[in-house]
Amino acid sequence: MAVAVLLAFYFFFIQPKDIKKWAAQIYCTSAFLSIPQKIEIYRDSVIIKNEYEEILEYWTDFAKCVETNSFFVLTGGRERDLLIITKNGMNATQIERISKHFSNEFALRYMKKKR
Amino acid sequence: MQSFVSVSSLVTRFDYADFKAAAAKSEMKKIEKDIVKIIGTALIFSSFVLWGLNHYSITRNIIYGVMAAAGIILGCFYEMIIQYSVRRRALNYYDNHKERFMAHTAQFFEDKITFKTERYSAAVPYEKIYKVYEDSRVFIIYTSINEMKFITKRALSNNDCEKIRKVFQSKLQQKYQQEGAR
Numbered sequence: 001m002a003v004a005v006l007l008a009f010y011f012f013f014i015q016p017k018d019i020k021k022w023a024a025q026i027y028c029t030s031a032f033l034s035i036p037q038k039i040e041i042y043r044d045s046v047i048i049k050n051e052y053e054e055i056l057e058y059w060t061d062f063a064k065c066v067e068t069n070s071f072f073v074l075t076g077g078r079e080r081d082l083l084i085i086t087k088n089g090m091n092a093t094q095i096e097r098i099s100k101h102f103s104n105e106f107a108l109r110y111m112k113k114k115r
Numbered sequence: 116m117q118s119f120v121s122v123s124s125l126v127t128r129f130d131y132a133d134f135k136a137a138a139a140k141s142e143m144k145k146i147e148k149d150i151v152k153i154i155g156t157a158l159i160f161s162s163f164v165l166w167g168l169n170h171y172s173i174t175r176n177i178i179y180g181v182m183a184a185a186g187i188i189l190g191c192f193y194e195m196i197i198q199y200s201v202r203r204r205a206l207n208y209y210d211n212h213k214e215r216f217m218a219h220t221a222q223f224f225e226d227k228i229t230f231k232t233e234r235y236s237a238a239v240p241y242e243k244i245y246k247v248y249e250d251s252r253v254f255i256i257y258t259s260i261n262e263m264k265f266i267t268k269r270a271l272s273n274n275d276c277e278k279i280r281k282v283f284q285s286k287l288q289q290k291y292q293q294e295g296a297r
Binding site: 078 | 236257262
């Protein structure tokens with residue numbers, strides 16, 4: 001019982017805090033995550049451009065795609081480990097098309113979250 | 116503008132293992148190493164003390180022996196074991212993901228480094244680099260805590276290594292770490 005309580009405490013309170021701390025550390029140390037970028041989405045690939053880099057990644061390179069109300073988050077790319085595509089600035093049709101495309105492309109690696 | 120060093124290479128499985136081993140060394144903090152050494156020493160010391168107090172039982176002698184052996188492994192060979200396991204994992208990863216490793220070119224200019232592969236091109240000013248780590252086999256250039264590029268020294272002459280070292284020392288100062296570099 002005590003072990004279960006400790007584990008629940010760890011998973012609900014300590015682990016989320018650690019993950020947030022780790023994410024903040026990545027953001028603060030990265031010179032490229034905080035600058036504006038242009039993302040071109042194609043059927044098989046994505047081109048990410050910012051002031052310093054130009055990256056071509058294929059959807060098959062990514063490990064996972066998570067869709068939330070505000071973002072598409074793709075992880076495990078070859079050159080960019082974390083790709084965040086914000087829905088802000090897209091219209092409903094674009095969001096729906098991209099969502100459908102990712103759902104088909106990633107299949108079991110695609111996950112839609114309600115928040 | 117002319118680059119002062121240009122290096123092109125294809126990553127081999129041993130280059131990748133060297134890179135992973137160096138990255139693991141760079142991430143291992145001094146305090147971690149010290150704690151492991153202290154635990155190892157404490158284990159050896161306590162096994163001798165306990166053996167001195169009670170060495171008439173075979174079972175206990177075996178336990179104290181195991182404690183001393185664990186202490187020696189932790190205190191003396193911990194880094195070696197970590198390096199071995201990291202290299203092994205890297206070699207396995209390379210064998211299973213060969214298609215991910217392609218030829219790349221890095222060029223060093225006075226104000227930036229450029230990287231080019233078939234699918235990636237970047238011009239990174241020195242002030243945007245998070246840190247650089249150098250060991251005897253590779254230079255690792257971190258663009259964030261978890262994103263890095265590496266340049267194997269196998270593809271560089273001693274003269275080129277010296278030029279790169281000088282520019283890192285002057286441009287990055289505290290952000291440039293060397294360990295066992297030659």
